[in-house]
Amino acid sequence: MGAGRTALVEDLMERFPHVPREAVFKEDLLRGGIAFDESALSDNEGGDVKPKSYFIFSFDHGTLPELGAAALRRPPEEIVLTGGPYELRRTVVSVRVNPSSPYRVAADEDGMLGLYLDGQRIADVGLPPMPDYYRHTLENGKSVMEVAPTIQWGYLIYLTVFRVCQYFGAKEECQYCDINHNWRQHKAAGRPYTGVKPVEEVLEALAIIDKYDTAKSSTAYTLTGGAITSHIGGRDEADFYGQYAKAIEERFPGRWIGKVVAQALPKDDVKRFHDYGVQIYHPNYEVWDRRLFELYCPGKERYVGRDEWHRRILDSADVFGARNVIPNFVAGVEMAEPFGFTSVDEAITSTTEGLRFFMSHGITPRFTTWCPEPTTPLGKANPQGAPLEYHIRLLDAYRSTMDEFGLSSPPGYGPAGPGRAVFSVSSFMDSLDSSRTPEENRPAAEAPAAEA
Numbered sequence: 137m138g139a140g141r142t143a144l145v146e147d148l149m150e151r152f153p154h155v156p157r158e159a160v161f162k163e164d165l166l167r168g169g170i171a172f173d174e175s176a177l178s179d180n181e182g183g184d185v186k187p188k189s190y191f192i193f194s195f196d197h198g199t200l201p202e203l204g205a206a207a208l209r210r211p212p213e214e215i216v217l218t219g220g221p222y223e224l225r226r227t228v229v230s231v232r233v234n235p236s237s238p239y240r241v242a243a244d245e246d247g248m249l250g251l252y253l254d255g256q257r258i259a260d261v262g263l264p265p266m267p268d269y270y271r272h273t274l275e276n277g278k279s280v281m282e283v284a285p286t287i288q289w290g291y292l293i294y295l296t297v298f299r300v301c302q303y304f305g306a307k308e309e310c311q312y313c314d315i316n317h318n319w320r321q322h323k324a325a326g327r328p329y330t331g332v333k334p335v336e337e338v339l340e341a342l343a344i345i346d347k348y349d350t351a352k353s354s355t356a357y358t359l360t361g362g363a364i365t366s367h368i369g370g371r372d373e374a375d376f377y378g379q380y381a382k383a384i385e386e387r388f389p390g391r392w393i394g395k396v397v398a399q400a401l402p403k404d405d406v407k408r409f410h411d412y413g414v415q416i417y418h419p420n421y422e423v424w425d426r427r428l429f430e431l432y433c434p435g436k437e438r439y440v441g442r443d444e445w446h447r448r449i450l451d452s453a454d455v456f457g458a459r460n461v462i463p464n465f466v467a468g469v470e471m472a473e474p475f476g477f478t479s480v481d482e483a484i485t486s487t488t489e490g491l492r493f494f495m496s497h498g499i500t501p502r503f504t505t506w507c508p509e510p511t512t513p514l515g516k517a518n519p520q521g522a523p524l525e526y527h528i529r530l531l532d533a534y535r536s537t538m539d540e541f542g543l544s545s546p547p548g549y550g551p552a553g554p555g556r557a558v559f560s561v562s563s564f565m566d567s568l569d570s571s572r573t574p575e576e577n578r579p580a581a582e583a584p585a586a587e588a
């Protein structure tokens with residue numbers, strides 16, 4: 137897109153003045169990635185900047201061997217934008233590397249990092265400091281970053297305890313998901329990347345976080361990983377992921393808000409999650425449109441089916457309470473070629489229908505911004521991702537649908553509002569009013585981690 141990108145961004149800011157400027161940039165950075173000058177890379181686990189942990193998917197626009205220096209010296213986990221000609225309020229953005237992006241992070245002649253678009257400096261850039269707890273290792277030498285990385289500026293401990301998915305191959309894997317490829321590429325690069333994380337290792341890593349996170353910035357943990365269609369170690373999906381929650385809650389009762397991202401399971405299985413101490417359940421519905429769900433999520437369609445998936449989501453509200461059921465969708469795949477909608481209008485209409493379906497039952501979905509990873513079928517066919525206009529109009533539609541049903545931002549996401557949000561993989565929290573922060577999100581989240 138070259139120099140036209142600035143014009144595109146400014147046009148959308150003008151047309152959608154109630155969407156915060158910060159969110160427009162954040163969506164564009166998430167959908168299209170960022171190029172990193174060597175001055176903005178980390179020194180991996182030995183430096184002062186918190187490195188990208190590759191917490192579940194690659195979230196990059198190239199494979200590791202295509203990333204150049206960023207494959208050897210990891211980029212930061214996140215960046216924080218402030219100031220510049222658009223007077224941006226503090227905006228936390230998850231890092232997705234794209235060496236050919238028109239957005240570039242680099243140092244100026246005084247060594248101050250900035251974000252450049254089409255060659256113009258548009259914001260100051262802060263990097264996350266290396267947390268104290270990353271400077272310690274487990275007894276077996278594994279790093280805390282590998283076993284229990286934190287994201288969202290330290291708010292969320294991301295526990296991908298099963299690093300692959302039992303939906304395997306073109307006929308089963310979700311068409312936008314590179315979990316299995318990401319596992320392979322880390323193994324091929326000789327990086328430590330544990331397929332199934334032993335419960336004891338997770339507890340040990342959490343004990344280190346608990347000890348050194350004296351500001352108590354870490355507020356929630358997410359247990360997740362690939363779908364389990366059979367068993368792991370004799371356990372089905374509910375018992376496999378649930379065993380970690382049980383162990384964590386026994387060892388650190390109430391220290392963090394426990395969340396699990398898993399398939400939409402039958403109600404009895406969902407009850408087991410709840411019994412194990414999980415507080416928030418994410419049975420992700422991925423994409424609303426029936427035809428697209430069938431095409432993009434062939435494994436889920438075959439094993440469970442879209443209608444049953446949705447029924448189970450509604451049923452799980454009986455167990456967790458509607459507020460604590462927060463299904464995710466991957467924003468942007470609606471417009472992926474060759475099967476997706478060809479107009480933004482149609483895509484927004486479809487997505488809004490899904491939002492209304494869930495919100496009319498008191499369930500608040502949330503979304504992550506699609507990163508078109510190149511080893512996935514949809515990423516390969518759509519290296520530019522979805523149009524930025526789709527992402528901006530979605531923020532608008534999300535907010536007004538919430539208003540229609542009198543809902544506030546979902547629990548477990550920290551504070552809402554531009555300048556305050558920490559959720560880093562879409563800007564839905566940046567684009568809601570700060571008054572929408574639910575009570576349960578407030579305490580520790582009000583104290584952001586120190587900046588570099």
Ligand code: SF4
Pocket residue numbers: 300301302303308309310313314315361362363
């Ligand atoms: S269920 Fe789909 S999105 Fe989830 S890990 Fe498996 S392939 Fe990826």
